[in-house]
Amino acid sequence: MSHVFPRHCHATLPTAVAGDGCYLIDTQGKRYFDASGGAAVSCLGHSDETIKNAIKDQVDQLAFAHTGFFTSEPAEALADLLIANAPEGIDRVYFVSGGSEAVEAAIKLARQYFLEVGQTERRHLIARRQSYHGNTLGALAAGGNAWRRAQFDPLLIGVSHIAPCYEYAEREEGESLADYGQRAADELEAEILRLGPETVMGFIAEPVVGATLGAVPAVEGYFARIREICDRYGVLLILDEVMCGMGRTGHLFACEGEGVRPDIVTIAKGLGAGYQPVGAMLCSGAIYDAIAKGTGFFQHGHTYIGHPVATAAGLAVVRQMLERDLPARVRALAPLMERALRDRLGQHEHLGDIRGRGLFWGVELVADRGTKAPFDPSRKLAGRIKTEAMARGLICYPMPGTRDGRNGDHVLLAPPFIMEDDEAALIADRLGDAIEAAL
Numbered sequence: 001m002s003h004v005f006p007r008h009c010h011a012t013l014p015t016a017v018a019g020d021g022c023y024l025i026d027t028q029g030k031r032y033f034d035a036s037g038g039a040a041v042s043c044l045g046h047s048d049e050t051i052k053n054a055i056k057d058q059v060d061q062l063a064f065a066h067t068g069f070f071t072s073e074p075a076e077a078l079a080d081l082l083i084a085n086a087p088e089g090i091d092r093v094y095f096v097s098g099g100s101e102a103v104e105a106a107i108k109l110a111r112q113y114f115l116e117v118g119q120t121e122r123r124h125l126i127a128r129r130q131s132y133h134g135n136t137l138g139a140l141a142a143g144g145n146a147w148r149r150a151q152f153d154p155l156l157i158g159v160s161h162i163a164p165c166y167e168y169a170e171r172e173e174g175e176s177l178a179d180y181g182q183r184a185a186d187e188l189e190a191e192i193l194r195l196g197p198e199t200v201m202g203f204i205a206e207p208v209v210g211a212t213l214g215a216v217p218a219v220e221g222y223f224a225r226i227r228e229i230c231d232r233y234g235v236l237l238i239l240d241e242v243m244c245g246m247g248r249t250g251h252l253f254a255c256e257g258e259g260v261r262p263d264i265v266t267i268a269k270g271l272g273a274g275y276q277p278v279g280a281m282l283c284s285g286a287i288y289d290a291i292a293k294g295t296g297f298f299q300h301g302h303t304y305i306g307h308p309v310a311t312a313a314g315l316a317v318v319r320q321m322l323e324r325d326l327p328a329r330v331r332a333l334a335p336l337m338e339r340a341l342r343d344r345l346g347q348h349e350h351l352g353d354i355r356g357r358g359l360f361w362g363v364e365l366v367a368d369r370g371t372k373a374p375f376d377p378s379r380k381l382a383g384r385i386k387t388e389a390m391a392r393g394l395i396c397y398p399m400p401g402t403r404d405g406r407n408g409d410h411v412l413l414a415p416p417f418i419m420e421d422d423e424a425a426l427i428a429d430r431l432g433d434a435i436e437a438a439l
């Protein structure tokens, strides 16, 4: 009997014993093409020698030094490299161990910033429905996924949720994309005015929505309007790039591709590429300066922040991303992925939508193509797709709807940037077979 407390108490999972490029291998020698990188993590595949060596060298040199006493060379170098390639105005990097921690730090930083500048009433955070920002209590409160939140609601800080920019489901008949984008963004202004602008500290959103909706980019103009509204009311714009950042959408920072500038941005998953648990919260120089000139101390911090081995891995990842220009490779692979998915699934009677950016794709399944009605959650379609896909040697990331009836089951794909051109068809074929078997 296993003594591990697993995610799912009754699931019987294979044991992964090795990684080889885009593949994971279990004890039976079965090979699984990792088309979701776990959950958008393994962007460089599972056996990258450069990263493995960077980790080994760092452990030999220095395994750990507490950030209360020392800084370290890899943390400094990684921060320099990230800032040299960060969106305009972003000037400081606060390292953490994962995505939830990065979001938690972002929320606390927003609050502390306004205390430092004397706007002490600013305490409200606005987020979007059908969003996921992590599982720690602050990050969970920010997320709008009803299913994930339900049992913890009494423990969560109050966060307002507005509509996501989710054109497939929410654009009205006859409404132009531009009008829809403005209407969705204007919900932010309405909510700020309802709460009282002097009480709002931040708005958090993913530039391209990952887990909850399945690779949904905003329509053009949406984020420009969001930025305008944040500026008008002095609200900080927090972009959560934990899933969509680090090259995944074809840009090192996803917000570059979406043409929006954040005040705070969070990254994780692809930063360590699965080789180490590392994330970061990056903020503008103005926010950092307010703290540096005020109390001089961000009232936060975990033991493992800025871990030398984790940041050495992150440094090796980002260096490869830039030296090999992997974001450009991701942009080149994007149309191949889209074509393969459309060829295999586009005509299927339960195919609702195929959407994405770069190597971040979502396939939404619906009970009825005409009405876009989702499948009944009791069918547990997402879980069955996962099982069927694994049986066919494919790892993908199917997710059920958020249980508020607003969206249905979808499958998220986030394959490694090192995949070959013809592997787009392999992914689409195995996924198509798995979906058909599960339906």
Ligand code: PLP
Residues within 6 Å of the ligand: 039, 098, 099, 100, 101, 103, 132, 133, 134, 135, 206, 210, 211, 240, 241, 242, 243, 244, 268, 269
């Ligand atoms: N933010 C987003 C957008 C995510 O997709 C996730 C995880 O899926 C998180 C935050 C939480 O990251 P982690 O699981 O590393 O804590």
